[in-house]
Amino acid sequence: MANVTRRQFLSSLAALGASVAVPSAWLMASRIVQASDEINLNPDAKDMAGWKISGAHWGAFRARVEADRVLEIKPFEFDKHPTDILQGTLDVIYSPSRVRYPMVRLDWYRKKQNSNRAERGDNRFVRVSWDEALDILYSELERIQKTYGPWALHTGNVGWRSVGQVHSCGNHMLRAVGMHGRSVGTAGDYSTGAGQVILPYVLGSTEVYSQGTSWEYILDESKVIVMWANDPVKNLQVGWNTETHEAFAYLDELKKKVADKSIRVICIDPVKSKTQNFLECEHFYVNPQTDVALMLALAHTLWKENLYDKEFIQTYTLGFEDFLPYLKGETEDKVEKTPEWAEKICGVPAAKIRELARLMAKNRTQIMVGWAIQRQEHGEQPYWMAAILASMLGQIGLPGGGISYSHHYSSVGVSSSGASMPGAFPLNLDTGRKPRYDNTDYKGYSSTMPVARVIDALLEPGKEIHFNGHQVKLPPYKMAIFSGCNQWHRHQQRNRMKEAYLQLETVVAVDYNWTATCRFADLVLPACTPYERNDIDAYGSYSNRGVIAMQKLVDPLYHSRSDFDIWYNFCKRMGREEEYSRSMNEMQWVEYLYEECRADNVRKEFPMPPFAEFWKKGYVLFPKGKPWVRHADFREDPEVNALGTPSGFIEIYSRKLASFNLSDCKGHPIWMEKTERSLGGKGSDKYPLWLQSTHPDTRLHSQTCESESRRATYTIKDREPVYISPADAKKRGIKHGDLVRVFNDRGQLLAGAHISDNFPPNVVRIHEGAWYGPTGPEVGALDTYGDPNTLTIDIRTSELAQGPSANTCLVEIEKFTGRAPAVTSFGGPQEVTVDGKPIPRQRNPV
Numbered sequence: 001m002a003n004v005t006r007r008q009f010l011s012s013l014a015a016l017g018a019s020v021a022v023p024s025a026w027l028m029a030s031r032i033v034q035a036s037d038e039i040n041l042n043p044d045a046k047d048m049a050g051w052k053i054s055g056a057h058w059g060a061f062r063a064r065v066e067a068d069r070v071l072e073i074k075p076f077e078f079d080k081h082p083t084d085i086l087q088g089t090l091d092v093i094y095s096p097s098r099v100r101y102p103m104v105r106l107d108w109y110r111k112k113q114n115s116n117r118a119e120r121g122d123n124r125f126v127r128v129s130w131d132e133a134l135d136i137l138y139s140e141l142e143r144i145q146k147t148y149g150p151w152a153l154h155t156g157n158v159g160w161r162s163v164g165q166v167h168s169c170g171n172h173m174l175r176a177v178g179m180h181g182r183s184v185g186t187a188g189d190y191s192t193g194a195g196q197v198i199l200p201y202v203l204g205s206t207e208v209y210s211q212g213t214s215w216e217y218i219l220d221e222s223k224v225i226v227m228w229a230n231d232p233v234k235n236l237q238v239g240w241n242t243e244t245h246e247a248f249a250y251l252d253e254l255k256k257k258v259a260d261k262s263i264r265v266i267c268i269d270p271v272k273s274k275t276q277n278f279l280e281c282e283h284f285y286v287n288p289q290t291d292v293a294l295m296l297a298l299a300h301t302l303w304k305e306n307l308y309d310k311e312f313i314q315t316y317t318l319g320f321e322d323f324l325p326y327l328k329g330e331t332e333d334k335v336e337k338t339p340e341w342a343e344k345i346c347g348v349p350a351a352k353i354r355e356l357a358r359l360m361a362k363n364r365t366q367i368m369v370g371w372a373i374q375r376q377e378h379g380e381q382p383y384w385m386a387a388i389l390a391s392m393l394g395q396i397g398l399p400g401g402g403i404s405y406s407h408h409y410s411s412v413g414v415s416s417s418g419a420s421m422p423g424a425f426p427l428n429l430d431t432g433r434k435p436r437y438d439n440t441d442y443k444g445y446s447s448t449m450p451v452a453r454v455i456d457a458l459l460e461p462g463k464e465i466h467f468n469g470h471q472v473k474l475p476p477y478k479m480a481i482f483s484g485c486n487q488w489h490r491h492q493q494r495n496r497m498k499e500a501y502l503q504l505e506t507v508v509a510v511d512y513n514w515t516a517t518c519r520f521a522d523l524v525l526p527a528c529t530p531y532e533r534n535d536i537d538a539y540g541s542y543s544n545r546g547v548i549a550m551q552k553l554v555d556p557l558y559h560s561r562s563d564f565d566i567w568y569n570f571c572k573r574m575g576r577e578e579e580y581s582r583s584m585n586e587m588q589w590v591e592y593l594y595e596e597c598r599a600d601n602v603r604k605e606f607p608m609p610p611f612a613e614f615w616k617k618g619y620v621l622f623p624k625g626k627p628w629v630r631h632a633d634f635r636e637d638p639e640v641n642a643l644g645t646p647s648g649f650i651e652i653y654s655r656k657l658a659s660f661n662l663s664d665c666k667g668h669p670i671w672m673e674k675t676e677r678s679l680g681g682k683g684s685d686k687y688p689l690w691l692q693s694t695h696p697d698t699r700l701h702s703q704t705c706e707s708e709s710r711r712a713t714y715t716i717k718d719r720e721p722v723y724i725s726p727a728d729a730k731k732r733g734i735k736h737g738d739l740v741r742v743f744n745d746r747g748q749l750l751a752g753a754h755i756s757d758n759f760p761p762n763v764v765r766i767h768e769g770a771w772y773g774p775t776g777p778e779v780g781a782l783d784t785y786g787d788p789n790t791l792t793i794d795i796r797t798s799e800l801a802q803g804p805s806a807n808t809c810l811v812e813i814e815k816f817t818g819r820a821p822a823v824t825s826f827g828g829p830q831e832v833t834v835d836g837k838p839i840p841r842q843r844n845p846v
């Protein structure tokens with residue numbers, strides 16, 4: 001997936017899905033949705049005449065703007081299930097943590113690449129002009145290419161940059177830097193590192209980014225829905241493109257069906273999730289990180305009680321007979337995977353395991369797997385094992401049955417309209433001209449590395465690792481550029497990162513927020529927010545429900561500039577700015593992407609109005625697509641509609657994977673003990689509490705954490721909450737609202753104790769995305785706010801996928817009794833003169 005953005009990846013899959021899903025007769029009858037058809041104008045809508053429109057991962061919205069100031073933001077009239085996250089949007093613009101000016105780290109300003117790197121993170125920066133900043137950036141890239149070569153520059157940037165296709169900031173950075181010279185890119189992402197690698201071997205596609213069976217079918221046909229490590233009510237608040245929140249209408253329906261007992265929903269999760277509380281459905285507790293054992297015991301029951309679908313196994317799968325001996329205890333480990341065996345590991349009584357197996361076999365059962373169980377050590381195994389379980393149930397390809405790995409993401413399950421969505425500003429050099437430094441000599445190092453192994457590359461340069469069937473030699477890069485991702489939020493194990501960063505000569509961050517990634521950079525460039533520029537975006541990531549205008553609300557604040565502007569001016573230093581922009585400005589690009597999309601849709605009989613009309617109105621909506629069943633075509637004819645696996649069938653045993661001969665991913669899924677596991681597992685004597693760092697209910701990762709008004713709704717003593725069970729709190733003398741220290745051998749942080757019945761003993765949670773705020777730059781410094789990646793472990797999921805393992809983490813918690821240091825995460829840099837004298841930062845000098 002190197003150099004393929006998630007959107008491109010999605011649109012190619014969506015296109016595939018659409019061609020299967022949408023019969024042409026229906027296409028012929030299509031039309032634009034009229035406001036009166038589908039928009040229940042909400043009561044506020046009539047007051048919103050003249051308000052501007054824009055979009056975000058957390059939904060489309062209207063903004064009241066007066067005298068170049070955004071005064072109010074309300075959900076777009078179409079959005080019937082807006083999220084509270086939207087309330088953070090105003091503060092995104094006016095946050096005290098904005099990057100205001102181009103800034104250079106004090107010691108780097110003085111000594112350039114020979115700076116004292118251990119000072120990184122002390123947050124002292126010198127303000128420079130845009131000209132000086134871009135000259136510095138340009139000459140650094142010249143130096144890197146001349147002194148080293150393309151292996152020395154890291155540009156891996158797959159992250160949750162804002163929506164908007166013209167200003168897709170990663171594309172701008174890659175295109176501009178790519179005109180200058182080559183660099184090291186990354187493969188995969190932090191979301192589904194393990195899942196997207198294992199599932200193509202098993203089911204023939206990543207599945208995690210695939211459109212899933214439509215909710216209509218699920219609501220009509222499913223009798224049992226198993227939400228396995230899955231919290232859609234929390235996670236559907238955001239989407240990869242501007243989110244429509246249409247999936248919530250179906251979740252409302254599901255709630256009714258749970259109440260009238262026509263569908264049983266079972267949430268298999270150590271924690272009582274937001275979804276389980278919302279649906280008021282059944283909670284099925286499992287010990288953390290032990291799902292594979294539970295799945296094996298379910299499979300064992302299906303086999304032992306002859307409940308599995310032999311015909312399905314025979315017709316659609318390969319290798320069951322190679323897997324069965326492991327289940328029966330006839331392989332090396334000599335352990336039969338009985339419910340009694342599993343009970344000791346997963347904590348679920350054997351009788352309850354049998355009961356669940358029978359329930360799933362006797363009813364139309366839809367399994368929906370979330371992603372957190374593959375964001376842990378051996379995360380490939382539960383994904384593969386869940387596919388085997390679903391194969392044994394024999395319902396894959398039936399409406400309301402089978403398995404899905406994506407129904408908690410970006411409104412998957414809301415059917416696709418079939419319309420085309422706007423393309424993006426091109427990331428690749430497409431002009432036929434070569435980069436200024438056309439050096440392809442990577443000195444034997446790989447030009448692409450798995451994204452979660454970027455810190456390994458600094459600490460173990462030149463190490464050869466396996467990655468998805470080939471060898472990767474980790475490049476000892478000297479310079480890194482980050483844009484549209486927050487590396488010092490997303491990556492694991494802060495103190496290890498600090499040590500690794502000592503290897504870096506120069507670090508550049510482009511952001512609108514003064515995140516920890518900026519704090520630990522040498523050169524910081526102020527991007528403007530998406531609300532300070534014009535753009536266009538898809539409305540709905542998979543539903544392709546429409547096209548949204550992102551109308552500039554206000555001019556860029558302070559000295560910030562759009563990413564387009566930044567890199568256009570960078571390209572001037574090579575005299576290639578017109579080639580970069582194709583001689584089109586921002587608004588011309590918006591119109592160009594719209595017209596391209598419109599031409600496509602005219603061919604598909606989805607008429608769209610002329611650009612000026614669209615821009616004035618602010619959106620185009622398309623009719624909802626036809627319901628669809630995932631894998632139905634495969635079920636209908638497995639020869640003609642073969643899967644993308646080596647054999648074309650579901651691979652219960654994979655010869656290909658077995659041939660890689662890996663220590664931690666074999667020819668079929670197996671149960672493996674973890675490096676760290678609670679409840680008697682390794683390390684639990686010293687650190688008994690399992691820390692899960694799930695995705696925040698109140699934010700998108702680190703985005704909107706900068707909003708003071710939003711933080712006020714969830715922080716405790718100004719710190720990120722750590723959720724803890726009443727029993728664990730009591731044992732430690734901790735009361736709700738106490739300041740606590742959470743620690744292990746990797747780090748320590750302050751957090752606010754939030755005692756909750758949703759959490760069982762030995763399980764605690766800190767949401768990912770909490771801004772890292774160390775007391776100082778040194779290794780081991782206390783994090784004052786509560787970033788869970790201060791504590792997580794930076795190990796691979798396996799040799800196969802090399803994904804991140806954030807959810808393999810043990811900690812201890814104690815009441816904090818000392819004098820609490822102030823939170824250092826927010827409010828920007830400490831500006832200093834070139835002599836190091838502090839310059840006070842005004843609170844909001846717009």
Ligand SMILES: Nc1nc2c(c(=O)[nH]1)N[C@H]1C(S)=C(S)[C@@H](COP(=O)(O)OP(=O)(O)OC[C@H]3O[C@@H](n4cnc5c(=O)[nH]c(N)nc54)[C@H](O)[C@@H]3O)O[C@H]1N2
Nearest residue numbers: 159160162169190191484485486490510527693701702806
């Ligand atoms: N412990 C733990 N860690 C995790 C996870 C976990 O479950 N547990 N989850 C992982 C997952 S799944 C993911 S996807 C990652 C997310 O990691 P990231 O994608 O890095 O997270 P974000 O906080 O969304 O960071 C996006 C950054 O881009 C900036 N940005 C937004 N718009 C623009 C723009 O237009 N221009 C520029 N220049 N910058 C912009 C934002 O201000 C923000 O700093 O985190 C991973 N990390």
Ligand SMILES: Nc1nc2c(c(=O)[nH]1)N[C@H]1C(S)=C(S)[C@@H](COP(=O)(O)OP(=O)(O)OC[C@H]3O[C@@H](n4cnc5c(=O)[nH]c(N)nc54)[C@H](O)[C@@H]3O)O[C@H]1N2
Nearest residue numbers: 191229230235268269288289370371372694695699700701
């Ligand atoms: N509001 C909001 N929504 C988001 C995001 C966000 O930041 N905020 N981020 C988006 C992104 S980039 C991604 S990748 C997805 C993430 O989607 P996921 O990775 O699926 O989400 P998480 O919230 O990390 O975890 C989901 C559930 O898994 C459970 N779980 C964790 N470990 C285990 C385990 O060992 N066994 C079992 N059975 N359950 C376990 C957790 O308790 C939680 O209820 O969410 C997306 N949606």
Ligand SMILES: [Mo]
Nearest residue numbers: 189190191192
């Ligand atoms: Mo993600």
